[in-house]
Amino acid sequence: MKFKTHISIKDLNVWYEKHQVLNNINIDIPDKKITVIIGPSGCGKTTLLKSFNRLIDLQDGVMVSGQVFVDGENIYDEKIEVTHLRKKMGLLSQRPQVLPMSIYDNVAYSPRIHGLKNKKKLDELVEHELNEAGLWNEVKERLSGPASKLSIGQQQRLCLARGLAADPEIILGDEPTSALDPISAEKIEQRFLDLKNKYTIVLVTHNLRQAKRLADYVIFLYLGNIIEYGKADEIFKNPKYSKTKDYLNGKFIEEHKIDKELNLKGTVCPDNFVKTKVALEELEVGQVLRIIIDYEQAVIEVPKTIEYEGHKVLEVKSINRTDWEIIIEKRNDGEI
Numbered sequence: 001m002k003f004k005t006h007i008s009i010k011d012l013n014v015w016y017e018k019h020q021v022l023n024n025i026n027i028d029i030p031d032k033k034i035t036v037i038i039g040p041s042g043c044g045k046t047t048l049l050k051s052f053n054r055l056i057d058l059q060d061g062v063m064v065s066g067q068v069f070v071d072g073e074n075i076y077d078e079k080i081e082v083t084h085l086r087k088k089m090g091l092l093s094q095r096p097q098v099l100p101m102s103i104y105d106n107v108a109y110s111p112r113i114h115g116l117k118n119k120k121k122l123d124e125l126v127e128h129e130l131n132e133a134g135l136w137n138e139v140k141e142r143l144s145g146p147a148s149k150l151s152i153g154q155q156q157r158l159c160l161a162r163g164l165a166a167d168p169e170i171i172l173g174d175e176p177t178s179a180l181d182p183i184s185a186e187k188i189e190q191r192f193l194d195l196k197n198k199y200t201i202v203l204v205t206h207n208l209r210q211a212k213r214l215a216d217y218v219i220f221l222y223l224g225n226i227i228e229y230g231k232a233d234e235i236f237k238n239p240k241y242s243k244t245k246d247y248l249n250g251k252f253i254e255e256h257k258i259d260k261e262l263n264l265k266g267t268v269c270p271d272n273f274v275k276t277k278v279a280l281e282e283l284e285v286g287q288v289l290r291i292i293i294d295y296e297q298a299v300i301e302v303p304k305t306i307e308y309e310g311h312k313v314l315e316v317k318s319i320n321r322t323d324w325e326i327i328i329e330k331r332n333d334g335e336i
């Protein structure tokens with residue numbers, strides 16, 4: 001592939017304790033293009049993305065070998081300054097993480113840290129970045145209002161604006177639209193397309209249609225190995241390997257088709273159990289409900305009770321340290 005390389009990965013291996021999750025990764029990521037990482041759940045996409053800005057090796061029990069060159073500099077070199085490196089990269093995660101302060105202060109946060117005090121310059125910068133993130137018109141009347149009052153889709157665009165205000169070269173996104181409604185997701189997608197002339201963008205997504213819409217280059221990762229890497233249109237039209245073909249044809253069925261989703265964050269038992277039951281009642285037998293829970297006890301209690309009522313719990317998985325998702329198939333259609 002002929003392009004200008006921005007990030008170059010050489011013989012990268014990553015272990016969590018004794019478990020190797022990335023095997024000998026060698027790739028070059030092009031400058032000012034969108035590269036999309038796809039692959040089944042647990043194949044190492046997040047790990048690979050986090051290895052680009054050293055968010056990975058700071059965790060206990062993680063071992064990294066190999067090199068990652070950003071602008072020709074090995075970021076795993078002992079001499080490298082991690083804060084300087086992070087400044088080059090903005091990271092968007094699945095759920096937007098706004099700072100507990102006003103909309104304005106979120107965007108002004110990084111420039112202020114780096115010494116910008118001039119009010120007029122800060123005002124201009126905040127407006128510019130909010131425009132870049134496609135949010136200005138929606139928030140210009142309430143810049144001093146709390147960021148947490150924005151919708152999730154707006155919060156994600158605010159995170160993008162905050163990231164851009166740090167003047168990065170690279171934007172990393174780990175499923176940045178998966179928690180958003182389709183309209184908000186489209187707005188974020190459009191921002192990526194507009195921003196790729198100025199930034200190198202690397203995105204993880206589970207959504208193949210989104211990958212097709214956005215990707216210039218695609219990395220297909222499977223069990224910690226790069227199976228295929230190349231131009232998006234070539235991989236989507238004409239994958240070289242059967243594994244890639246299978247994945248693109250939906251043959252990996254580890255992802256459940258969800259018919260209804262219920263966010264129960266902030267509720268406790270028995271409320272979350274009752275709400276789950278009501279949601280299941282609205283479904284037909286065989287349909288699937290996903291609930292999101294942040295109450296640890298419920299992660300054990302809700303599946304037990306629901307199974308007792310005859311439904312099938314397909315999966316209980318932790319999204320992060322505080323949130324879990326439980327996927328339930330409706331089985332019984334009445335009293336048992």
Ligand SMILES: Nc1ncnc2c1ncn2[C@@H]1O[C@H](COP(=O)(O)OP(=O)(O)OP(=O)(O)O)[C@@H](O)[C@H]1O
Nearest residue numbers: 016017021039040041042043044045046047048059
């Ligand atoms: N902090 C950790 N400690 C131990 N194992 C981990 C840790 N983080 C991830 N893993 C394991 O490493 C493997 C790769 O995880 P990773 O999160 O990179 O996968 P992924 O492709 O992003 O999955 P998903 O699509 O579900 O987000 C998985 O088997 C996962 O269980």
Ligand SMILES: [Mg+2]
Nearest residue numbers: 045046047174
């Ligand atoms: Mg992931």
